[in-house]
Amino acid sequence: MLNADHVSRMFGNVPVLTDVSLSFQTGEITALLGPNGSGKSTLFRVMAGVLEPSSGCVHWDVSKSVASAVASMIDGWEPPRWATARRLLDLQSEVPFGFDRSYAEKLLCSQEIPLTKRYGALSKGQRRWVCASLTLATRASCLLLDEPADGLDPRARKKLYDAIRDVVNERECAAVVATHILPDIGRVADAMAILQRGRLVMHESLERLREELCEVEMARGCPLPENLVPHVLGHTPRACGDAYVVRHCGGLDEVREALSSKDRVQRLTIDALYQSLTESEMVLAA
Amino acid sequence: MMKRHLLLWILRPALSGSLLLAVLALMWVLFESDPLWETPVLPAILIFLHTFLTTATIYWAWGRAGSFAYVQTRGHLPETLWRHRLGAGYLTAAIVWLPAAIVVLSPCRSWLQGEVFQNPYYPIMHARDVVEVGRWFLLYLVTVPAAHYAWIRQAQPCRFPGTGHWLLAGLPVLLYTWYRCLHAPLLEQTLYAGSAILLTLILSILFLLGGRRLSQSMELSQS
Numbered sequence: 001m002l003n004a005d006h007v008s009r010m011f012g013n014v015p016v017l018t019d020v021s022l023s024f025q026t027g028e029i030t031a032l033l034g035p036n037g038s039g040k041s042t043l044f045r046v047m048a049g050v051l052e053p054s055s056g057c058v059h060w061d062v063s064k065s066v067a068s069a070v071a072s073m074i075d076g077w078e079p080p081r082w083a084t085a086r087r088l089l090d091l092q093s094e095v096p097f098g099f100d101r102s103y104a105e106k107l108l109c110s111q112e113i114p115l116t117k118r119y120g121a122l123s124k125g126q127r128r129w130v131c132a133s134l135t136l137a138t139r140a141s142c143l144l145l146d147e148p149a150d151g152l153d154p155r156a157r158k159k160l161y162d163a164i165r166d167v168v169n170e171r172e173c174a175a176v177v178a179t180h181i182l183p184d185i186g187r188v189a190d191a192m193a194i195l196q197r198g199r200l201v202m203h204e205s206l207e208r209l210r211e212e213l214c215e216v217e218m219a220r221g222c223p224l225p226e227n228l229v230p231h232v233l234g235h236t237p238r239a240c241g242d243a244y245v246v247r248h249c250g251g252l253d254e255v256r257e258a259l260s261s262k263d264r265v266q267r268l269t270i271d272a273l274y275q276s277l278t279e280s281e282m283v284l285a286a
Numbered sequence: 287m288m289k290r291h292l293l294l295w296i297l298r299p300a301l302s303g304s305l306l307l308a309v310l311a312l313m314w315v316l317f318e319s320d321p322l323w324e325t326p327v328l329p330a331i332l333i334f335l336h337t338f339l340t341t342a343t344i345y346w347a348w349g350r351a352g353s354f355a356y357v358q359t360r361g362h363l364p365e366t367l368w369r370h371r372l373g374a375g376y377l378t379a380a381i382v383w384l385p386a387a388i389v390v391l392s393p394c395r396s397w398l399q400g401e402v403f404q405n406p407y408y409p410i411m412h413a414r415d416v417v418e419v420g421r422w423f424l425l426y427l428v429t430v431p432a433a434h435y436a437w438i439r440q441a442q443p444c445r446f447p448g449t450g451h452w453l454l455a456g457l458p459v460l461l462y463t464w465y466r467c468l469h470a471p472l473l474e475q476t477l478y479a480g481s482a483i484l485l486t487l488i489l490s491i492l493f494l495l496g497g498r499r500l501s502q503s504m505e506l507s508q509s
Binding site: 073 | 361
């Protein structure tokens with residue numbers, strides 16, 4: 001289990017991460033979401049052990065050091081253009097936690113990427129695939145994948161997420177995937193964490209969120225029933241009224257009971273949840 | 287202990303400059319008419335320039351380009367990366383000076399100077415040239431870990447910011463003085479030569495230990 005305990009990170013006087021505490025379980029895929037500049041890549045870099053947190057710490061279980069347990073694919077830190085896929089495989093085969101070279105070659109083969117081709121000569125999607133394949137074929141206890149599907153066509157994207165799922169299931173490792181492609185998350189993730197302005201605003205299992213979260217639309221001027229107010233996570237004013245994100249352990253039925261028949265209540269899609277949590281007035285105020 | 291592909295990967299950006307300097311060093315030992323121990327300034331300058339440029343290339347150029355960052359995120363421990371950077375530094379030293387050393391030791395230089403150029407010093411001075419080769423490598427033994435230590439030091443946030451830059455500026459002066467001390471007439475005697483080698487080793491080990499300790503917490507963004 002990879003743990004981040006009260007991690008904060010400043011760049012000069014600017015706080016980029018503030019008191020982020022997270023844990024990633026083995027056998028689980030966590031989607032890390034957040035608007036641009038919310039601190040996802042910084043959190044990845046801290047978790048990968050290449051940036052020191054200003055305060056707090058990151059550790060793998062109790063004994064292992066992070067560097068020897070985490071394999072990462074971090075956006076912007078790519079292999080040099082002159083390196084061929086074969087050279088990259090050679091380099092990767094020396095990592096301390098082991099590397100399944102034949103699996104990596106199989107993944108590269110599935111996208112018809114020749115081992116002798118230079119990295120700089122590959123298309124954007126092929127480069128992404130190479131980086132993701134190298135990370136997935138490591139035998140690390142935790143995989144950090146920053147925007148792994150960026151530039152991939154829908155077929156390749158599906159293949160990639162299937163491969164992530166297979167690896168997590170077979171090797172009992174943890175995977176953290178940062179992405180902006182929300183429909184993919186519902187297909188692959190077990191849990192979801194959302195960062196907003198360097199703070200963690202949500203980290204929950206997706207199944208539980210699906211059961212407990214809903215969106216309530218109230219007509220203009222109608223207040224939310226008092227028993228629902230403590231369960232409100234976000235509020236977005238709309239043209240026809242107000243929309244509230246409500247989290248209730250009783251699920252949709254209990255929320256519906258508390259409302260009148262003219263108020264609308266519906267399950268939240270991941271897209272809508274993300275929009276609500278990153279745009280709504282309450283979260284921004286927090 | 288050493289990972290071949292990682293070492294070659296780190297070495298790559300410093301390779302072309304080192305090969306160029308290897309040719310220069312080779313030309314110098316072949317065509318220098320004075321005995322090598324009488325002209326210690328040129329190899330000293332070459333060694334300082336080479337060590338500090340190589341270190342700068344390994345730490346700075348790759349770090350900024352993002353490609354070294356890629357290596358750093360492969361899962362190697364900071365200590366492993368530091369060891370391989372240092373290994374790459376020593377390897378470049380071998381690339382530059384090993385061909386020149388072979389020419390001196392073989393003794394191609396002595397033959398070329400004595401037989402072809404009719405230089406009256408040769409082959410008599412051959413034995414002293416051999417000692418000079420040892421001095422080059424002794425200097426490298428200290429300059430490589432010293433340059434790595436100073437570079438990491440200037441990249442670290444510390445209580446006295448800027449000390450790394452002072453170290454980078456002051457070390458060549460210190461090490462050149464040390465190098466000239468190795469040419470003192472007293473060092474012809476075994477006892478003094480042995481002490482000089484021992485002191486060089488101690489200096490080298492101190493820089494190695496310091497660099498290793500600092501590299502544990504080195505951040506990529508500052509390398």
